[in-house]
Amino acid sequence: MNTWQKSFLTFGVIATAALFLFPPQITPNRDVLFLYVMNRLPVDWLRLFLWFLGILLVTGLGVAVNKEEHN
Numbered sequence: 001m002n003t004w005q006k007s008f009l010t011f012g013v014i015a016t017a018a019l020f021l022f023p024p025q026i027t028p029n030r031d032v033l034f035l036y037v038m039n040r041l042p043v044d045w046l047r048l049f050l051w052f053l054g055i056l057l058v059t060g061l062g063v064a065v066n067k068e069e070h071n
Contacts, residue, residue: 001063002066004062004066005062005063005066005067007062008058008059008062008063008066009059009063011058011059011062012055012056012058012059012062015055015059016052016055019048019051019052019055020037021036021037022034022035022036022037023035023037023043023044023048024043024044024047024048024051025039025041025042025043025044026041026042026043026044027041028041032044032047
């Protein structure tokens, strides 16, 4: 793996960990906020899934685009 691939992979791991540590939760006034996981509020699973797909897409594209570079 080259430097760009490692940086995109690191971004993906950190972003995924942050997303699961601060998932989108529905607050009592029907807002959706990224709060700490221990708040015991209901998680907005659709937004969590969509954010995870976005992170996976950016990470995958970053690794794939830089695959042949600097080999």
